Amino acid sequence: MEVLRVEGLEKSFGKNRVLQGVSFSLKAGDLLGIIGPNGSGKTTLIDLISGYAKPDGGRIFLEGKDITRLPAHRIALSGIGRTFQIPRPFADLTVEEHLFRLEKEDRNKLLKRVGLEHLRDRKGTQLSLGQRKRLELARALSLKPKVLLLDEVFAGLNPASTQEFIGLIRSLKEEGIGIVLVEHVLKALFALADRVLVVAEGRVIYEGSTEGVHESPEVRRAYLGERAFES
Amino acid sequence: MKGLSLFLIVLALAPLFLDAYWLRVISSALFLSLLAYAFNLVFHYTNYAPFGGVAFFGLGAYTFALSVEKGLGYVPAFSSSILIPLIFALFVSPVLMRLKGHYFAIGTLALQVMLMELTESLEFTGGTKGIVLPLGIPSLLSYYLFFSLLVLCVLCVFSVERSRLRLIYYMLRSDELGARSxxxxxxxxxxxxxxVSSVFLGLTGSAFALWQGYIDAHTVYSPLLSVKAFLVLVLSSHFPLSGPLFTSFLLELIFEALWSKSPELHGLFMGLALVLLILVFPRGLRWKS
Known part of the structure; x- marks a missing residue:
C-alpha cells in the first residue's frame, strides 16, 4: 500500500533551483534510500515533505491525502516523523519527557527499544551523539508515524551503534512504517534500502534497485566516485 | 515551594502589623511582582521579551478608569479591564508572535508608544491631563487586591509548571523546529x-488605577515600568514560580532605602545598584527552591 507520494516538487531559493520536479512514491514497510552529493537538495526534500518549507510547485500526498500546504505540526500529527542531520534535543527536558505524547507504558517500551531506558532521567543535552540520535528517533516514533524521514541518521556513529541502528530500522520496516533515508553512509543505506533515488543538482538521475545503482555509469562517474563501490 | 507558601501567608497577615508607610512600600513590591509574573508568562515560556508589555497594563488601567468615570461600577469596570486588553492581544498577537527575537521586542515597544501617543491625543481619555477616579479606595483594600492578583498569578504559573503545558513551552522555547516536529x-x-499575560496585565492596570486614584499616559505606559519588571526577570530567570516575587521584594526594598536616604540622588544610586546587581549576578539570583 502506498503511504507517501511526491509529485513534481519544485523549490528555489532566489535564483538557485534546489529541486526541479522531484517525484517518487513509497509503500508501507519499504525503505527508500536517497543519495547524492552535498547541496543536491536532499535535506530540502525532507524539509518540504515535513512542512518546514513550502514547495514552489508539485504536491505531496500522505495515504492519498494532499498535505502539501499543511503546517509542519499538522503534518507531524498526520503521521510523518522526522529526524535532523544534527540532533536537537530539547534543552530543559529529560529523555523521558521528550516522549510526552505517549502513556507511561508505551514510553517505557520505546525507551527500551532504542536503548535509553537507563538514561530516562538525564537531560537530552547531556547525552552523547549516538544517544542523541537514539533519542531523536524515539521522539519521531512517539508520534506513531506512518512515514519516517531520517536525515543522515548514521553519520558519526561507531560500527557497533551502526549495526544496532540497522537492526532497529529493519524492525521499523517490518512494522509497516515507510522510511525515507537520506544518507552518506552507503553501506548502511544499501543494507536497508528496497529502492534508491539518486538526486543531483535538484533532479532525480536514478531511481531503482540497489543493485542497479551500482551499475549506473552516470551515478558512479558523476556523484559517488569509483571508490565508493570498491568494498 | 515551602518558602513561597510561607511568604504568601506572611503577606496575607502583614497589614495587621504594618503602618501606612510600610503598607505602601509592600504594595509597591506586590505591584512590581505582578508586572514581573505577567511578563514572565511570555518571557520564560516562549523566550520572547515583551519589552513593551506595559501596553496591555496601560490599556487595562485606562479601560478601568474610563468605565468607572462613566459610572459603570467596579465589577463591569474590572470585567472590561480584562476584556479589552484580551481582545487587543488576540488582535495583535497573530502578527506579533510571528516576529522573531529582537523584532518581537521592538514590535511590543511600538505598541506601547502608539497607545501612549493615542491616549494623550484623544479627548475622551483625558488627553495629557489624565483621569482622576471619582472614588478612591482605602489603601488596605488596594493591598489585598494586589495580593489576590498575586495569588492568582502564582496559581497560574503553578498549574503550568505541573502540567503538560510546561513540557510544550520548554520545547518551543528550546527549539522551535524540534517542537514542530x-x-x-x-x-x-x-x-x-x-x-493570558495581557489578562493579568489588564487586571494589574485596573488595580493600579484604583490604588493611585489618578492615571495619565506617561505613568501607565512608562518604559521605566518595563525596565524594572525585566530587571526582576533577568535576576530571577531560574525560578518561574517564586523568582518574580522574591526578587521584586528585594529590589523594591533597595529602591525604597535609596530613595529614603537620598531623595535627590536616588535615581543615580538606583542605576548604580542595578549595574552592581547585574555584574555580581550575571546569571541571575539562585536559591534552593
Missing amino acids: VGVNVVLYRVLSLV
Missing part, C-alpha cells in the same frame, strides 16, 4: 501565553 503548534502556544 513533534506536532506542537508553536504560534498557537505563543499567542496563548501573550493573551
Whole structure:
C-alpha cells in the first residue's frame, strides 16, 4: 500500500533551483534510500515533505491525502516523523519527557527499544551523539508515524551503534512504517534500502534497485566516485 | 515551594502589623511582582521579551478608569479591564508572535508608544491631563487586591509548571523546529501565553488605577515600568514560580532605602545598584527552591 507520494516538487531559493520536479512514491514497510552529493537538495526534500518549507510547485500526498500546504505540526500529527542531520534535543527536558505524547507504558517500551531506558532521567543535552540520535528517533516514533524521514541518521556513529541502528530500522520496516533515508553512509543505506533515488543538482538521475545503482555509469562517474563501490 | 507558601501567608497577615508607610512600600513590591509574573508568562515560556508589555497594563488601567468615570461600577469596570486588553492581544498577537527575537521586542515597544501617543491625543481619555477616579479606595483594600492578583498569578504559573503545558513551552522555547516536529503548534502556544499575560496585565492596570486614584499616559505606559519588571526577570530567570516575587521584594526594598536616604540622588544610586546587581549576578539570583 502506498503511504507517501511526491509529485513534481519544485523549490528555489532566489535564483538557485534546489529541486526541479522531484517525484517518487513509497509503500508501507519499504525503505527508500536517497543519495547524492552535498547541496543536491536532499535535506530540502525532507524539509518540504515535513512542512518546514513550502514547495514552489508539485504536491505531496500522505495515504492519498494532499498535505502539501499543511503546517509542519499538522503534518507531524498526520503521521510523518522526522529526524535532523544534527540532533536537537530539547534543552530543559529529560529523555523521558521528550516522549510526552505517549502513556507511561508505551514510553517505557520505546525507551527500551532504542536503548535509553537507563538514561530516562538525564537531560537530552547531556547525552552523547549516538544517544542523541537514539533519542531523536524515539521522539519521531512517539508520534506513531506512518512515514519516517531520517536525515543522515548514521553519520558519526561507531560500527557497533551502526549495526544496532540497522537492526532497529529493519524492525521499523517490518512494522509497516515507510522510511525515507537520506544518507552518506552507503553501506548502511544499501543494507536497508528496497529502492534508491539518486538526486543531483535538484533532479532525480536514478531511481531503482540497489543493485542497479551500482551499475549506473552516470551515478558512479558523476556523484559517488569509483571508490565508493570498491568494498 | 515551602518558602513561597510561607511568604504568601506572611503577606496575607502583614497589614495587621504594618503602618501606612510600610503598607505602601509592600504594595509597591506586590505591584512590581505582578508586572514581573505577567511578563514572565511570555518571557520564560516562549523566550520572547515583551519589552513593551506595559501596553496591555496601560490599556487595562485606562479601560478601568474610563468605565468607572462613566459610572459603570467596579465589577463591569474590572470585567472590561480584562476584556479589552484580551481582545487587543488576540488582535495583535497573530502578527506579533510571528516576529522573531529582537523584532518581537521592538514590535511590543511600538505598541506601547502608539497607545501612549493615542491616549494623550484623544479627548475622551483625558488627553495629557489624565483621569482622576471619582472614588478612591482605602489603601488596605488596594493591598489585598494586589495580593489576590498575586495569588492568582502564582496559581497560574503553578498549574503550568505541573502540567503538560510546561513540557510544550520548554520545547518551543528550546527549539522551535524540534517542537514542530513533534506536532506542537508553536504560534498557537505563543499567542496563548501573550493573551493570558495581557489578562493579568489588564487586571494589574485596573488595580493600579484604583490604588493611585489618578492615571495619565506617561505613568501607565512608562518604559521605566518595563525596565524594572525585566530587571526582576533577568535576576530571577531560574525560578518561574517564586523568582518574580522574591526578587521584586528585594529590589523594591533597595529602591525604597535609596530613595529614603537620598531623595535627590536616588535615581543615580538606583542605576548604580542595578549595574552592581547585574555584574555580581550575571546569571541571575539562585536559591534552593
